[in-house]
Structures are given as structure tokens and as C-alpha cells.
Amino acid sequence: MAVRLRLALFGKKHAPVFRIVAIDSRKMRDGKYLENLGTYNPVTGEYVQFHVDRIDEWLKKGAVPSDSVKKLYKKFKQGSKSKAEKIVVEELLAEATEVKAEESTKKAKKAQVEAVEVKEEVAEPKAEKASKKLHVEKEEKEAK
Secondary structure (H helix, E strand, C coil), X not given: CCEEEEXXXXXXXXXXXXXXXXXXXXXXXXXXXXEEEEEEECCCCEEEEECHHHHHHHHHHCCEECHHHHHHHHHHHHHHHHHHHHHXXXXXXXXXXXXXXXXHHHHHHHHHHHHHHHHHHHHHHHHHHHHHHHHHHHHHHHHC
């Protein structure tokens, strides 16, 4: 009996979902299979289930994968490595953004304090100038 690893359709008309199955090569596409090895949703591109250990076992026994199963298997193997790396990278990015947020809030507080100090410094000379101007005007009026 020649066993093949191939896709069996079990989704709806416009929402396909495929089972990855080990099946006798003489059976029809959706016929009775020997073992369900996983599920793939091509619309979202996600692997709902993917039993790599079982697929490896069938390949060791001599099962021949179809082209589409070969592509999915290869893509899953590459993606599983990068998913672990992605998680680590995402954690590092989250930590970095938290640190940046803390730094930016500290900088914003410093900027607010400096702005208040500058306003006070600017406001004092203006008030002094205004009072001097009034004082000078009063003196000029009295002198006339």
C-alpha cells in the first residue's frame, strides 16, 4: 500500500480548511484516511494543528508527501524557529518602549519645570520694567 501525505478539504465553499492526512494513494481526496496529521486554514494562513512528530514518523515509514504538504511542512519548520525569535524580539521591544516612555515622561517633567522657571524669570523683569515705566511717567508728570 502506497501511503501519501496530502490535503483533504473539509471547509465550506468559500471558506476552505484542509486536513493534512496520511492516506492510501488510491483513495479519493476526501476519502477515509489513516491518520489526521494537522489542519491548515489557507484563508488566514494559520496552522490550526500541525503534528510535526507524526509527519516525521510517516516520512520515516516511507510515505510520500504531496507538493502542497511539502511546502506547508517546510514553511512550518521555518516559521516555528522565527516565532520563538519573534517572541524574544517582541519582549525586548516592549522593554525598550517602557524605558523610552519613562525617559520621555522624565524629560517632559523637566521641561515643564524649566518652562515655569523661565516664565517666572521673564515675568519678573517685565513687571520691574512696567513699574519703572510707571514710576518714570509719574515723575515726569510731577515735574511738569
